[in-house]
Amino acid sequence: MAVTGAVLVLFLVGHMLGNLKIFLGADSFNHYADWLRTVGSPALPDRTLLTITEIALVLAVALHMWAAVSLARRAAKARPVKYAAKRKSQASGYATHTMRWGGVIIVLFVIWHLLDMTFGTVNPGGGDATPYDRMIAGFQPGRWWVGLFYLVAMVMVGLHLRHGLWSAFQSLGLTRRPRVRNALRVGAAVVSAVLVIGFVAAPVCIMIGVVK
Amino acid sequence: MNLTLKIWRQSGSSDKGRMVTYRVEDVSPDMSFLEMLDVLNERLILEGDDPVAFDHDCREGICGMCGMVINGVAHGEQRATTTCQLHMRHFEDGAVITIEPWRAAPFPVIKDLVVDRSSFDRIIQAGGFVSVPAGSAPDAHAMPVPKEDADAAFDAATCIGCGACVAACPNGSASLFTAAKITHLGLLPQGQPERDSRARAMVEQMDAEGFGGCTNTGECTAVCPKGIPFDTIAQMNADYLRSASS
Ligand code: HEM
Ligand code: SF4
Ligand code: FES
Numbered sequence: 001m002a003v004t005g006a007v008l009v010l011f012l013v014g015h016m017l018g019n020l021k022i023f024l025g026a027d028s029f030n031h032y033a034d035w036l037r038t039v040g041s042p043a044l045p046d047r048t049l050l051t052i053t054e055i056a057l058v059l060a061v062a063l064h065m066w067a068a069v070s071l072a073r074r075a076a077k078a079r080p081v082k083y084a085a086k087r088k089s090q091a092s093g094y095a096t097h098t099m100r101w102g103g104v105i106i107v108l109f110v111i112w113h114l115l116d117m118t119f120g121t122v123n124p125g126g127g128d129a130t131p132y133d134r135m136i137a138g139f140q141p142g143r144w145w146v147g148l149f150y151l152v153a154m155v156m157v158g159l160h161l162r163h164g165l166w167s168a169f170q171s172l173g174l175t176r177r178p179r180v181r182n183a184l185r186v187g188a189a190v191v192s193a194v195l196v197i198g199f200v201a202a203p204v205c206i207m208i209g210v211v212k
Numbered sequence: 213m214n215l216t217l218k219i220w221r222q223s224g225s226s227d228k229g230r231m232v233t234y235r236v237e238d239v240s241p242d243m244s245f246l247e248m249l250d251v252l253n254e255r256l257i258l259e260g261d262d263p264v265a266f267d268h269d270c271r272e273g274i275c276g277m278c279g280m281v282i283n284g285v286a287h288g289e290q291r292a293t294t295t296c297q298l299h300m301r302h303f304e305d306g307a308v309i310t311i312e313p314w315r316a317a318p319f320p321v322i323k324d325l326v327v328d329r330s331s332f333d334r335i336i337q338a339g340g341f342v343s344v345p346a347g348s349a350p351d352a353h354a355m356p357v358p359k360e361d362a363d364a365a366f367d368a369a370t371c372i373g374c375g376a377c378v379a380a381c382p383n384g385s386a387s388l389f390t391a392a393k394i395t396h397l398g399l400l401p402q403g404q405p406e407r408d409s410r411a412r413a414m415v416e417q418m419d420a421e422g423f424g425g426c427t428n429t430g431e432c433t434a435v436c437p438k439g440i441p442f443d444t445i446a447q448m449n450a451d452y453l454r455s456a457s458s
Contacts, residue, residue, distance in 0.1 A: 071383065071425045078317050078384030078424035084218070084231055085284035085310035090380065090434035099427070167428040173450025176443050177360075 001071075002168035004064040009161065009191075011057060016198040022211060023202075026132040033131035061107075068103060095163040102156045109153035116146070139206035147207045151200055158196035162189055213239040213305040217252065219264055220312045222321050229321065231310075241301035245288065246271060246278060248300055265324040273297040273437065276372030279379070280325045281312040286376035286435040294374065294437040314379035318386070318421040329375050331421040332389060338417035339410035340393045342402045361399045364447075368395035370438040377432035377440070383424035388432035390418045391448035392440045398451055408458060411451035 018036075021029045039049045089097070112122065116138055120127030125137035139147050165188035166175075175181035205211040214237045222229030236252045243251070246268050253263035269277040273294040280295055282288035288298045303309065313321050318331035357365075371392035378386050394411050397403035403410070426445060433442045 071427060075383035075385075075424040078422055079315050080317055081315050083281060083284060083312055083315055084220070085281070085312065087281075087380070087382070088284040088289070089431065090285060090289075091430035093430060096427075096429050163428075170428045170442075170446050171426075171449055173446045173448075173453055175446040176450060178443065181443055181446070 001064065001067040002171045004060040004067065005164050005168055007056060007060040008064065009165065011053065011060075012157070012161075012195055012199075016195055019202050020198060022132070022135060023205070026130070029132045029135070030130045061110075065103070065107070068100065072100065093163065095159040098156065098159050099163055102160050105156050106153060106160060109149070109156075112149070113153075135202065136206055136212065139203045141207055141209070144207065147203050150203045154196050154199045157199070158192045161192040161195060165191060213241060213300060213303070213307075215239055215248070215303065215306070216308040218308065218310045219324070220321075221264070221324055222313075223262075224323060225320055239300055241299070243300045244271065244296055245282070245298040245300065246296050265322075265326050267326050268296055271296040274372060276374040279314060279374045279376055281310075281314065281379055283310050286314070286379040287374075287437055291434075292437055292439050294372075297437075314375050316375075316378045316384045316423065318384075318423055319375060319378065327375070329373070331423075332373050332375065332386070334421065335386065335390055335414055335417045336393065339406065339413035340397065341406075342397060343405060344402050346402055355401055357400060364441075364443075365396050365399040367439075367441060368392045368399070368444050371396070371436075371440050372438060374437060376435045376437060378423065380431045380435040381424065381426075382429055382431060383427055385426045385432075386418050386421070386423040387426040387445050387448065388436060388440055388442075390414050391444035394451055395444040395447040398447065407451060408455035411448060412455040415448065415452050 018032060021032045036050055037047050115121040116123050117131075117134060120129065120134055123129070123134050123138050124140070124143070125134040129137065139150075166185055169175050169184045169188070175184055202211070214235070217234045217236060218231050219234060220229060221232045234252055236248065236255075239248050239251060246266070249264060249266060256263045266280060267277045269275040271278070273296060276294075278295045279287060282295070282298070287293060287295050288302070290298050290302055311325065313319075313325045314327045316327075319327040319329055322328050368391075371389060373389065375389070377388035378384060381387075394414055397410065398407045428442075428445070430442055433440060
């Protein structure tokens with residue numbers, strides 16, 4: 001869980017930084033998207049980096065989900081008889097309760113997102129538009145519901161990471177002393193918040209017309 | 213006070229069990245939760261009924277025998293309190309109180325609210341000991357222990373093995389209990405020889421007993437009557453990883 005999660009977090013950081021290039025204009029963004037496909041060229045064939053990333057991501061997502069499903073199955077086996085009274089949560093932590101369903105929402109989002117930005121299937125610009133035009137077309141004010149879905153999904157990602165990052169530190173045994181634990185807890189929250197803000201910046205600015 | 217109790221009744225391990233509703237009247241707010249159940253049981257005995265079975269011993273919060281899930285919370289909503297130390301003044305007159313046993317496959321119900329916690333004993337047997345002759349209490353300055361370690365070991369050592377952590381965990385994990393023992397012994401000089409093998413053996417036994425996996429929800433610490441810190445689970449994970457990589 002922690003290892004596959006770490007791969008996904010690293011991808012998200014790179015992806016978020018890449019998205020911010022939209023603020024540098026169409027040429028810069030398209031050039032970056034092109035570079036992703038041709039990096040290492042001519043020594044390496046086109047799409048080397050992309051293909052490696054894609055394989056790593058598919059593996060990471062699959063193993064991450066497998067780990068989540070096995071944990072849930074173990075939990076169900078460990079408590080065959082349920083409580084009659086609703087078990088009242090005593091620990092504070094909204095993010096913790098959203099991990100399983102939040103994860104499902106994120107997967108649905110990723111599917112939509114690939115159809116939208118990568119294949120252009122559900123994008124008004126279509127698959128032939130440049131990456132920049134696809135992004136602008138995708139988040140037009142008239143398509144506010146797409147933007148809203150992105151926003152909601154990103155908040156889910158933020159919650160997921162907030163508990164996920166902290167949980168990974170705990171599973172790796174890094175949170176043994178109160179001072180380190182508190183620092184890592186704050187760190188997990190800050191990284192999650194920065195990622196969410198970085199991701200929603202582009203869609204929001206396109207929707208309100210700051211980026212055209 | 214007058215109360216309505218909904219209590220889990222199960223005559224034995226082969227019985228399916230059910231919730232049964234009882235009324236108890238004239239409960240004093242100064243009674244403990246167990247004394248309130250004693251009042252009910254005395255009446256049941258007089259009426260020729262089977263009294264409600266529940267575990268208890270010291271009734272002063274130190275033995276770890278008592279424990280029941282009260283209104284969906286292990287040991288009730290009062291923080292850092294065992295069921296025997298929970299007082300009726302925390303409930304309102306006329307309240308409806310649901311009382312259930314710990315629910316976990318490795319804690320099978322023996323009768324009513326009594327569960328079999330031998331799985332905890334087997335986790336201890338797997339590694340919760342030191343092999344050096346510890347003898348009587350040594351002189352305080354004979355074996356220096358850093359203050360930070362001494363404090364953390366002491367905090368972990370207060371675990372009374374009640375099982376509330378398992379009962380409260382949405383995954384039915386025994387991580388807090390196991391981690392408390394591993395931390396308590398592993399931070400002190402006497403516990404060093406078996407430190408790695410202990411962590412591995414106890415974690416493997418915990419998994420073999422059928423407890424669930426920890427997802428760091430923190431529900432265990434929140435209900436633990438001794439406030440065993442969540443950090444002990446990180447200590448257990450660190451020792452386990454160290455033993456796995458050596
Ligand atoms: C509002 C936030 C986001 C925006 C604006 C955004 C935008 C984009 C764009 C424009 C592309 C296509 C890049 C190209 O064609 O070169 C893309 C690809 C992708 N995005 Fe996002 N993205 C966001 C959030 C996310 C999140 C949270 C995830 C994962 C949880 C994600 C996963 C992916 C994946 C897997 C690809 C495909 C990578 C590939 O084809 O190699 N995105 N995104
Ligand atoms: S860790 Fe706390 S809740 Fe768990 S057995 Fe020990 S004292 Fe009871
Ligand atoms: S009866 Fe001993 S702790 Fe409650």
